[in-house]
Amino acid sequence: MIKKLLSYVKEYKIYAILTPLVMVGEVLMEVMIPLVMADIIDNGLTGGMGVWYVAKRGLLMVGMCLVSLACGALGGTFGAKASMGFAKNLRGALFAKVQDFSFGNVDHFSTSSLVTRLTTDVNHVQMSFMMLIRSAVRSPMMLIGAVIMAVRVKASLAGIFLVAIPVLGISLWLISSTAHPRFKKMLKKYDALNATVQENLIGIRIVKAFVRERHEIEKFDVSADDVRTAQKRAEKVIILNGPVMQLTMYACIIAVLFLGGKMVIGGSFELGKLASFLTYIGQILNSLMMLSMLFIMMIISIAAARRITEVLDEVPDINDDKADPALTVADGSITFEKASFSYHKDPNNLNLTEIELSIKSGETIGIIGGTGSAKTSLVQLIPRLYDPLSGRVLVGGRDVKEYPLSTLRDSVAMVLQKNVLFSGTIRENLLWGNENATQEEIEEACRNADAHGFITSFPGGYETELGQGGVNVSGGQKQRLCIARALLKKPKIIILDDSTSAVDTATDARIRASFKKNLAHTTCLIIAQRISSVMDADRIVVMDDGRISAVGTHEELLKTSKIYQEVYHSQQKGGEE
Ligand SMILES: Nc1ncnc2c1ncn2[C@@H]1O[C@H](COP(=O)(O)OP(=O)(O)OP(=O)(O)O)[C@@H](O)[C@H]1O
Numbered sequence: 001m002i003k004k005l006l007s008y009v010k011e012y013k014i015y016a017i018l019t020p021l022v023m024v025g026e027v028l029m030e031v032m033i034p035l036v037m038a039d040i041i042d043n044g045l046t047g048g049m050g051v052w053y054v055a056k057r058g059l060l061m062v063g064m065c066l067v068s069l070a071c072g073a074l075g076g077t078f079g080a081k082a083s084m085g086f087a088k089n090l091r092g093a094l095f096a097k098v099q100d101f102s103f104g105n106v107d108h109f110s111t112s113s114l115v116t117r118l119t120t121d122v123n124h125v126q127m128s129f130m131m132l133i134r135s136a137v138r139s140p141m142m143l144i145g146a147v148i149m150a151v152r153v154k155a156s157l158a159g160i161f162l163v164a165i166p167v168l169g170i171s172l173w174l175i176s177s178t179a180h181p182r183f184k185k186m187l188k189k190y191d192a193l194n195a196t197v198q199e200n201l202i203g204i205r206i207v208k209a210f211v212r213e214r215h216e217i218e219k220f221d222v223s224a225d226d227v228r229t230a231q232k233r234a235e236k237v238i239i240l241n242g243p244v245m246q247l248t249m250y251a252c253i254i255a256v257l258f259l260g261g262k263m264v265i266g267g268s269f270e271l272g273k274l275a276s277f278l279t280y281i282g283q284i285l286n287s288l289m290m291l292s293m294l295f296i297m298m299i300i301s302i303a304a305a306r307r308i309t310e311v312l313d314e315v316p317d318i319n320d321d322k323a324d325p326a327l328t329v330a331d332g333s334i335t336f337e338k339a340s341f342s343y344h345k346d347p348n349n350l351n352l353t354e355i356e357l358s359i360k361s362g363e364t365i366g367i368i369g370g371t372g373s374a375k376t377s378l379v380q381l382i383p384r385l386y387d388p389l390s391g392r393v394l395v396g397g398r399d400v401k402e403y404p405l406s407t408l409r410d411s412v413a414m415v416l417q418k419n420v421l422f423s424g425t426i427r428e429n430l431l432w433g434n435e436n437a438t439q440e441e442i443e444e445a446c447r448n449a450d451a452h453g454f455i456t457s458f459p460g461g462y463e464t465e466l467g468q469g470g471v472n473v474s475g476g477q478k479q480r481l482c483i484a485r486a487l488l489k490k491p492k493i494i495i496l497d498d499s500t501s502a503v504d505t506a507t508d509a510r511i512r513a514s515f516k517k518n519l520a521h522t523t524c525l526i527i528a529q530r531i532s533s534v535m536d537a538d539r540i541v542v543m544d545d546g547r548i549s550a551v552g553t554h555e556e557l558l559k560t561s562k563i564y565q566e567v568y569h570s571q572q573k574g575g576e577e
């Protein structure tokens with residue numbers, strides 16, 4: 001896992017290598033400085049070598065400090081560069097991966113979890129990567145260097161570490177093994193918090209419409225409080241680290257002062273060396289502290305790293321590896337051959353059962369059925385938004401799996417039931433259908449979708465800015481823009497999934513009329529709730545509970561299909577009232 005993640009350091013590798021190297025420079029200086037200090041005290045001050053000696057050695061010490069400072073600053077800069085670049089690459093890879101995901105893959109993770117993985121989780125990994133390259137080399141080196149120096153200065157005094165280091169090690173281990181599960185829990189709570197915020201922001205209009213703000217605030221407070229509690233539980237353990245360190249450090253210092261002081265008085269140890277010994281103790285404990293922090297940071301980010309690799313390792317369940325890139329869609333015919341489908345890939349829990357249907361190129365097919373009867377599920381198989389569990393779906397006489405996805409989806413335009421526009425102008429949004437479309441083509445598509453009229457009535461016309469998600473237009477206008485966007489592809493098959501639900505019946509009729517006139521050679525699949533939207537189709541498919549219940553023209557179905565009759569009569573009555 002770690003190796004896989006580290007492969008994204010890529011072009012920032014040089015910084016990732018330079019960071020520990022300059023850190024080595026810093027450590028070398030830091031462990032040497034106390035030696036110079038001891039020399040100044042013992043030879044310069046008490047040894048009577050004179051002021052010049054002290055000044056010269058002092059200058060050397062200043063120089064070493066400057067080198068150490070420069071190395072430290074460079075290490076910081078390189079470390080930051082490496083970790084930020086690493087995070088950028090990782091995010092880019094995750095984002096690209098998510099673009100390859102099928103609807104099924106997205107269902108698997110849920111959108112909010114993907115957002116958390118791309119943001120918060122990458123941040124955790126970035127932080128610990130920076131700590132890793134800065135301290136993973138520096139702290140152990142500092143530790144080893146300081147211990148060696150301390151032993152060289154006075155081996156008998158260094159015996160104190162034999163007691164102190166195991167004590168510290170054990171308490172560190174206790175602290176981190178208690179903290180690990182608590183941090184894992186904390187990350188989960190963060191997930192929940194993010195999901196709450198995301199759901200609220202996406203649905204903010206609904207929240208307001210239902211006056212649910214109080215409730216939402218309460219829900220958020222609960223999530224935020226959960227995070228706080230979980231964090232407190234985890235941090236409570238971590239903060240023990242500080243006092244334990246301090247306690248050990250002061251105990252060591254007292255022991256060294258006591259034993260070392262006796263030696264100095266007895267004349268077997270010089271005062272300067274005692275001072276440098278004390279500095280080494282500080283360095284040893286400091287590096288142990290850093291190591292423990294690094295350890296804890298790693299513990300936190302392992303959970304995040306795992307979540308990131310899950311996304312990177314996910315196999316897109318729809319790909320076109322076996323497709324022939326030269327293949328084109330011959331015509332707009334569609335055939336379902338015993339196609340069954342399940343969102344959960346479970347043959348015992350089918351959402352579509354053994355669909356048999358054959359549609360000729362250029363035909364207009366209406367699809368009608370109660371909510372949840374699998375109308376959307378049925379048409380999603382045509383542009384391969386999902387693949388059938390068994391059976392086949394053919395477009396232009398070939399299995400949809402034989403086409404490259406881009407070829408297939410260019411020929412099959414689908415206006416989704418839950419559609420979105422993106423921030424940008426109306427023209428920019430329409431160009432999604434065909435980026436090379438001319439103004440004439442854009443206008444033609446908009447006329448066919450009955451959108452040209454309202455677009456030109458805006459002061460900005462085609463250059464009108466749509467807010468994020470297309471908030472600046474009405475529901476019905478948005479639907480018509482989505483239809484126009486699909487038409488610009490000049491597809492062989494166009495699928496409208498309840499795409500005129502928000503426009504009035506007169507507009508709906510105008511759109512159908514212009515489809516009939518201008519898109520005679522395009523296969524049209526129109527899912528609708530209103531019988532009036534589909535009654536003049538060549539044939540109508542009646543869906544019921546994941547199966548095709550009946551197929552026929554309006555007149556035929558009125559005679560033969562009970563479901564169709566019921567829907568028709570209920571809508572007629574509604575109309576008369
Ligand atoms: N992403 C999904 N994951 C799991 N189950 C789903 C998913 N989408 C739909 N379903 C289930 O599949 C069944 C068919 O749903 P589908 O959306 O095809 O119905 P529909 O006929 O289009 O309904 P509507 O008229 O409300 O749009 C439903 O029982 C629904 O709960």
Ligand SMILES: [Mg+2]
Pocket residue numbers: 375376377417497
């Ligand atoms: Mg639907």
